[in-house]
Amino acid sequence: MAHSSVSGTSSPLVPTTAVRRLLATVVANPFGTAVCLGLAYLAWTLGLRIVDWAFVNATWVASDRAGCNPDGACWAFIVNRLPQFAFGFYPEAERWRAWIVLIAPPLLLLLAMAPEFPGRRKVLVGGFCLYPVASFILLSGGVLGLAPVPSEKWGGLLLTMVVGIGAFVFSFPVAILLALGRTSKLPAIRLIATGFIEFWRGMPLIAILFMSVIMLPLFLPPGVEFPRLTLAMTGITLYSAAYLAEVARGGLQSVGRGQSEAANALGFGFWAMQGYIIMPQALRAVLPGIVNSAISLLKDTTYVMVVGLFDLLNIVTAALSDPAWLGLATEGYVFVGLVFWSLCFGLSQVSARMERDSERAQLRAPNGGRKAS
Amino acid sequence: MAVSDQNMATGIWSGAESDEADAQPHLGPRQRWARRKAILQQAAVLLLVAALAVFVIRNTVVNLQARGLASGFDFLWQEAGFQMAFSLISIDPTSTYGRVFLAGLLNSLLVAALAITAATILGFAVGLARVSPSAPVRYVARGYVEIVRNLPLLLHLLLWQAVVLRSLPTVREAIGLGGFGFLSNRGLYLPAPVAGDAMAIAVAMVVTAGIAAIVAGWVTRGRAQARGESPPRFGPVLIAGGLIANAVAIATLDWQIPVLAGFDYRGGLKLMPEFVSLVAALTIYNSAFVAEIVRAGVQSVGRGQREAALALGLPPKLILRLVIVPQAMRVIIPPLANQYTHLIKASALATVVGFPDLVNVFLGTSLNQTGRAVEIVVITACVYLALSTTVALATSAYGRRVKLVER
Numbered sequence: 001m002a003h004s005s006v007s008g009t010s011s012p013l014v015p016t017t018a019v020r021r022l023l024a025t026v027v028a029n030p031f032g033t034a035v036c037l038g039l040a041y042l043a044w045t046l047g048l049r050i051v052d053w054a055f056v057n058a059t060w061v062a063s064d065r066a067g068c069n070p071d072g073a074c075w076a077f078i079v080n081r082l083p084q085f086a087f088g089f090y091p092e093a094e095r096w097r098a099w100i101v102l103i104a105p106p107l108l109l110l111l112a113m114a115p116e117f118p119g120r121r122k123v124l125v126g127g128f129c130l131y132p133v134a135s136f137i138l139l140s141g142g143v144l145g146l147a148p149v150p151s152e153k154w155g156g157l158l159l160t161m162v163v164g165i166g167a168f169v170f171s172f173p174v175a176i177l178l179a180l181g182r183t184s185k186l187p188a189i190r191l192i193a194t195g196f197i198e199f200w201r202g203m204p205l206i207a208i209l210f211m212s213v214i215m216l217p218l219f220l221p222p223g224v225e226f227p228r229l230t231l232a233m234t235g236i237t238l239y240s241a242a243y244l245a246e247v248a249r250g251g252l253q254s255v256g257r258g259q260s261e262a263a264n265a266l267g268f269g270f271w272a273m274q275g276y277i278i279m280p281q282a283l284r285a286v287l288p289g290i291v292n293s294a295i296s297l298l299k300d301t302t303y304v305m306v307v308g309l310f311d312l313l314n315i316v317t318a319a320l321s322d323p324a325w326l327g328l329a330t331e332g333y334v335f336v337g338l339v340f341w342s343l344c345f346g347l348s349q350v351s352a353r354m355e356r357d358s359e360r361a362q363l364r365a366p367n368g369g370r371k372a373s
Numbered sequence: 374m375a376v377s378d379q380n381m382a383t384g385i386w387s388g389a390e391s392d393e394a395d396a397q398p399h400l401g402p403r404q405r406w407a408r409r410k411a412i413l414q415q416a417a418v419l420l421l422v423a424a425l426a427v428f429v430i431r432n433t434v435v436n437l438q439a440r441g442l443a444s445g446f447d448f449l450w451q452e453a454g455f456q457m458a459f460s461l462i463s464i465d466p467t468s469t470y471g472r473v474f475l476a477g478l479l480n481s482l483l484v485a486a487l488a489i490t491a492a493t494i495l496g497f498a499v500g501l502a503r504v505s506p507s508a509p510v511r512y513v514a515r516g517y518v519e520i521v522r523n524l525p526l527l528l529h530l531l532l533w534q535a536v537v538l539r540s541l542p543t544v545r546e547a548i549g550l551g552g553f554g555f556l557s558n559r560g561l562y563l564p565a566p567v568a569g570d571a572m573a574i575a576v577a578m579v580v581t582a583g584i585a586a587i588v589a590g591w592v593t594r595g596r597a598q599a600r601g602e603s604p605p606r607f608g609p610v611l612i613a614g615g616l617i618a619n620a621v622a623i624a625t626l627d628w629q630i631p632v633l634a635g636f637d638y639r640g641g642l643k644l645m646p647e648f649v650s651l652v653a654a655l656t657i658y659n660s661a662f663v664a665e666i667v668r669a670g671v672q673s674v675g676r677g678q679r680e681a682a683l684a685l686g687l688p689p690k691l692i693l694r695l696v697i698v699p700q701a702m703r704v705i706i707p708p709l710a711n712q713y714t715h716l717i718k719a720s721a722l723a724t725v726v727g728f729p730d731l732v733n734v735f736l737g738t739s740l741n742q743t744g745r746a747v748e749i750v751v752i753t754a755c756v757y758l759a760l761s762t763t764v765a766l767a768t769s770a771y772g773r774r775v776k777l778v779e780r
Contacts, residue, residue, distance in 0.1 A: 036509045188415035192422060202758040204718035206725075207750075210736050214746050218436045219429045299525040306724060313528060320535070329535035337524050337532075344523035 064324040077325045078335045084319065085335075088155015088310050090139075094147060098158050101135040105165060132166035151229040155310035157339065163229075163311065164301045167236040168294055174237070175244035180274065182245065183252050193245075200242035205303050208235045213307045232307050240297050247289040251282030287358070291351035295344050302340075312336055433747065442744040449474070455738060457729040459645055470739055477731040478756060484648070484730060485717045488655035492716065493709075495656060496663020503668040514664065521661035526719055529658050533650035534726050544637055553630055555638060561649050562631040565642035579622040586615030647728040651720070659716050666712065670705035671697065703775050710768035714761045731756065 057072025060079060068074035078085070087098045108127045111120065139162070142148035154162065181193025200208070212235030213228060220226075255278055263273040283290070305314040316332040319325065400408065437444060449471040457464045460476040461483060468476075502514035521529075538558055542548060547557035555562040590611030597608075631641035674697050682692040723730035724737060731753065740749045 032507050035507065039509050039513060186411055186415050186418075189418050192418065199754070199758065202718075202761040203754055204721035204732065204757060206721040207732050207736055207753055207757065210732070211750050214740065215750055218433045218746060220436075221432050222435055222439060295523075302525040302527040303722075305527065313525065313531070317531060329531075329539070333528060333532050333536060337528055340525055340528065341520070341523045345519065348523065 065326060065328065073331050073334075074325075074328055075331060077319075077328045077331055080325075081319055085156045085312060085315055087158050088315055089153040090155070090158065091147075091149060091153065094141070094149055097138050097141070097146070097149075098154075101139060102158055102161060104131060104135070105161060128165070129169060132162070132169045135162055136166070151227045154229070156315045157312045159229075159304075159309060160298075160301050160311045163233055163236065163304060163309075164294075164298045167233055167240050167301070168297055170233075170237045171241035171244055174241035175248055176279065178241060178245035179248035179252055182249055197242045197245050200239050201246070203239075205236070205239055205300055206306055208239050209303060209307050211235065228307060229309060232304050232309060236297075236301070236304075239300075240293065243296075244290065244293050247286050247293055248282065250289065251284075251286035252278065254285045255281045284358075288351045288355045291347055291354065295347045295351075298343060298347070299340065312339060437747075440744075442746075444745060444747065446745075446748055448739075448743045448745055448748070451743075453739065453742070455742075457734060458727075459648060459729055470743070473739060474731070474735050474752070477729060477734040480728070481717075481720050481723070481730040481732075484651055484655070484720045484723060484728070487652050488659065488716055488720065489713055491652070491656040492659035492663055495660035497667050499660060499664035500667025500671070503664060504671050518661045518664050521657055522665070524658075526654065526658045527722060527725065530650060530654040530722055530726060533654045534647070537653075538646045538650055544633070547633075547638075555631060558646065559637065560646045561644040562638045563642045563644065564628045564630045576622045579618055583615040583618035583622065586611045586618070590615065645728070647723070647726045651723050651726060651728050654722075655716055655719060658719075659712060662712050662715075663709065666705055666708045667701075669708075670701035673704045674700045699775075706771055706775070707768055710764050714764050717760050717764070718757065 052072070054073050057069050058075050059068040059072060060075050062068050062074070062076035065074065068076055086102065087095060090098045108124060112124055137143060138146070139154060140149060140151060178193050178197055181189045182197060184190050184193070209232055212231045216231050216234060217225065259277055259281065260273060263277045268277065301311055302313040304311050310318065313336050316336050320329050320332050450469050453468055453470045453473045454466045456466060457473070457476055459480065461479045462472070462476050464473060464476050499514050499517055502510050503518070505511050541556060541558040544557045544559050547555040549555055553564050590608045594608040629641050631638035678696055678700065679692060682696045687695070720730060721732040724733040736749060736753050740746060
């Protein structure tokens, strides 16, 4: 902010602590005081009402709507339906497979926060790369003596996770190839990559989902059929790849030309140069951008509603029309909102921390924090 | 293409030896090999893409034949036979698919235009509150942004649709907005001028003239200030005259105020709840992103700029208008245009709540009725690509105009 005072130079006019500074702005002029008092009043009354509704008058255990206190939130609806919201219509006997798929990403993230140990990075990267394929095999079954479960039965948070993480991981290699193509010196390759990226970036995701469900079956040879989930995921993956490619291109442009020249001089081939020298620097430079893409992809997975997949938002919406629990849209959507908000806010905090860390690393760099231009 | 032929031929993906190659007309064996390799690589990629295209086209033709689906663009002149709940041009069951397409496109554009305007105004207000000197205002703005942008847009939309609008009173107990408009769970009722008489044309002309006068007065004043001259005398007169002309013209129009008759309001303009919730959700969601863009723009202007302007004796109001805002706009405009493209595309969410936008009536209903999947998808894709290209071109034109000219 504008008034960050240098520590140690406290003058009698500049209050040093945060609280004093806050008070100083509050009483600076009558208008400011009025605004603050108004805000405080609003926060107080609104906060009281929310606490009353969500906690004091709320009902946590009930068998149907009639058993709920009409003055408060009817959380019993969420509690009763929680397994469905988490796993969709996944058969109860096979839920342990869904549990593994649901628990794995947070465990991997916890591992990322854990102190350094040898091979941690390999476990992390390998875990996330294997996750989509492994979870697909584990969930659909049919091998290793697992009972087959059609993808129509997957749903809830489970589906949101599978679609979100799966599309993100699959789009990564596509995005890197597209970014390399778009920065290539070969005009034909550049043209194809640019056209591909701009096409997918220019279309609304809703239209892409419609298209992938209607058009993709037409493109495939007769007799070859895929479930809706696969078709929708293909569309989301290509859409996300186009956005991610632009992020990666920004990273490629931030790597100085001297890097590739030096690699050439050392006799590196093209792919070795990209893999060992250019890409690690480029992707590290745009790590916050990559996390931001992941956040918007996570929010965009809700769009699969339009092709009839039951992700977390859609399964809650569908449950709202249950005659035993009518009129609980507020509770349902507040629950979905809390889940998405904590996931997205958590990820955005990770991104912000990365940005701070890289800034600090740049300040410590031998060239005095100047960016290579 | 910024890269010359020779450049392209020598550097494969990388620009290692390109500079020397430009200067040398005679190529060595390595350069010749590199050039051949480049051509071969491109040919291989093109061949791969062509093979994929042939594969896809062949499958599509076979599949379409197997399903007995016709093809061609002639359906655009056929009768569509369905109604639209809301359209700017008149649509009845005898309208053609072409007209339905146009009506859907206009609906999409209307939603996008309204949401862009509202999101920009709200976003600028919140963004400026984010850098306000008053800490409580800053905290509230930060809270707003963090809550709004971390929720999916679709959730915003469903919240408005199922929670906010449903909890509004019924038509009989509608909330009066100053006695002119009414808000109920069936939608928003606004007064509308009775159209179709010569008076309306005259009024429109007066309004146009009035707006022109206001703009002229404002521009001359701004120019004079930018040059450091005193503003011309006629400036305020122009603005005041324009305002008065507009007010008189709007007042003389035959406004029809909605009146409760039976179960619904009659007269005036009725905006369906789907429309209201769509515009509201798009506005709120995008305003948070606009706010962050504005904050970043204002913070990008160095502190020295303000201090220098203060030292030159500029009054604070002029500092904001002549020093801070023009420099911040340079940073704000490109991401803002990006956000507008997002918003235009996101307006396709109308499908979910049942508002008849382009995707809903064309990619949805029309496709289901005619089965011309390929044609309809191609038309829809072209429309959206044209829209995003327009925004991109306008942005780059603006970017060129405000580009910093350094000595």
